[in-house]
Amino acid sequence: MTGRLVLPALAVLILAVAACGGDEASGGSGSAGSAGKPQLTVSAAASLKTAFTGYGRQFPDVSARFSFAGSDELAAQIRQGVKPDVYAAANTELPDELFAEGLVEEPVVFAGNRLVLAVPADDAEVASLEDLEADGVTLAIGSGGVPVGAYTRSVLEQLPAGRREAILANVRSEEPDVAGIIGKLTQGAVDAGFLYVSDVRATDGRLKAIELPGDLQPSVAYGVAVVTGAKQPEAARAFVAGLLDGAGAQALKAAGFEPPPGR
């Protein structure tokens, strides 16, 4: 008898939880809320998570839904026909390429960031770029396709071959996005990783940033574009405008992003 009751009870519980979740996501007014408010879908680089989630909550008139992943994965999805309303990447190359292919409208640069060496805040074994060359030090970097991995490689390219090889020999994982690198670092799986300064800030003190020498610092610029054929073009344009000057720009600043580099 009890066995017969378990499944229906479980189903009711799951439905109840699902209903609550829906309430929260659509701003507290249940199904009526999600029907009343148009939905804006934003595909954004994983490093934008904190800033965009904060901005999305204050964004008026629409309920913003985010898909955070590596900028390259999101671009590949758009090339395969996935249509978000806005695409925001951790570089300018990917939005420019999609623009050239007619998949997005003309992109704009909306933020900058700094690549840093990130280490655990407590008893870090690595204190400088030089320490990465030591035997036994372990490192996580972005894979070649994702912007953070490309910036990291551009930094290493500038080092003499011997130093570069020594550092690359210590790489234990090439992660698909910054979230993967952060996870490996906070779990103590590696001693250090290359991240953006805003990523380190978002860990609430669990990680600390070691600045790179100025001459090695790559120019990290974030590009955003309205996707061609967006379902909510007006809201998408407003979202982009707010990133340049408004609540979005403030959220980015609060999250540790820099103004767009010299454009």
Added chain:
Amino acid sequence: MSATRPGWFGALLVAALTAALLFLTLPIVAIFVDTGPLDLVASLGEEGALEALRLSLLCSAVAIAIIVLVGTPAAYFLATRRFRGRAAVVTLVELPLVLPPAVAGIGLLAALGPNGVLGGWVEGAGIELVLTTAGVVLALTFVAAPFYLRQAQAGFEAVDATWLDASRTLGAGEARTFLRVAIPAAGPGLVAGFALAWGRALGEFGATLMFAGSFRGITQTVPLAIYERFSTDFTGALALSAVLVAISAALLLSVKLLSGSAWLGGAAR
């Protein structure tokens, strides 16, 4: 045959099966539509592809060996003994079946990662798991083992208990009965579990990425290589996917053939 008898219920069954079949085969067909045999060969020539394939086969083979060695006696125990809390044990063993791979990855990190519950002990023993090939094997074993255990247990339960009794009565010890009577009789179940578990291990993605990371030649198995390629080289990703489909299909097919002839013949006697 009753299926030929006209009737709305029969038509409903046929419609349901057709829908299920179309839905389940469409993505697989689509992978092959865009990839010719030449693409397949070319994709294997690409940097990292063969390494990923070698690593996938190696890690899944080691994982499946561990699973079979430990899982067969464990499943036999569960199938043949009645004890307090047995249902709870069976449920616990099957739990990873319904765990999302990401949860498996987090759980493995929380248990065996450097900051995990047993992390200090693992490190003290000089064992490196996180971000190593051994870590891949561990993740595959964790997610795939329940598939084998479940099937093996069902296989042993289906064996007629009087055979085991007869074997013991005739003087064979418990161990001999297990090896000579129970295992051959449960053969089809064991083989089915073997195929399911191996297939699951070959396809593992989330737990591997979280626990073992992704590094060419060390921890980047085929699913991780496919994911990495997806952004930069969609055709290459498709081709590598096709290779994985082909291997998995070959695995399933050979097991079906095996269990259909020799194994089943042995059990149906």
